[in-house]
Amino acid sequence: MLTEVIGEMGGDPTSQTPCADISAVAAMGLIQVLTDPRTTLAQGLQALLTAELTDNAAWELLIELAEQGGHDELVPPFQKALSSETEHEEKIRQWLRTMVMDEAT
Numbered sequence: 001m002l003t004e005v006i007g008e009m010g011g012d013p014t015s016q017t018p019c020a021d022i023s024a025v026a027a028m029g030l031i032q033v034l035t036d037p038r039t040t041l042a043q044g045l046q047a048l049l050t051a052e053l054t055d056n057a058a059w060e061l062l063i064e065l066a067e068q069g070g071h072d073e074l075v076p077p078f079q080k081a082l083s084s085e086t087e088h089e090e091k092i093r094q095w096l097r098t099m100v101m102d103e104a105t
């Protein structure tokens with residue numbers, strides 16, 4: 001969806017901007033956590049929660065930017081994506097909470 005939106009706005013969705021570069025570097029840290037054989041399931045969920053929280057913040061920001069920039073047609077699909085990411089965040093929070101609380105008792 002974002003590839004289409006960027007293209008329609010005259011941008012190049014394949015360009016590696018400084019922000020995209022930083023996001024990729026940050027994501028590499030999460031991938032390292034997830035692919036380390038010593039990582040526990042709870043630690044993996046913690047890393048996924050970091051990614052989901054970041055996704056949610058990014059969609060919230062994009063919605064705000066679309067509204068402010070007068071791109072009202074983009075708000076509903078962006079809100080749909082945010083809703084989906086919020087669902088992911090809630091599930092991962094729940095799984096992590098259950099796992100940690102079970103270990104604590």
Ligand SMILES: [Fe+2]
Nearest residue numbers: 052055085088
């Ligand atoms: Fe997600």
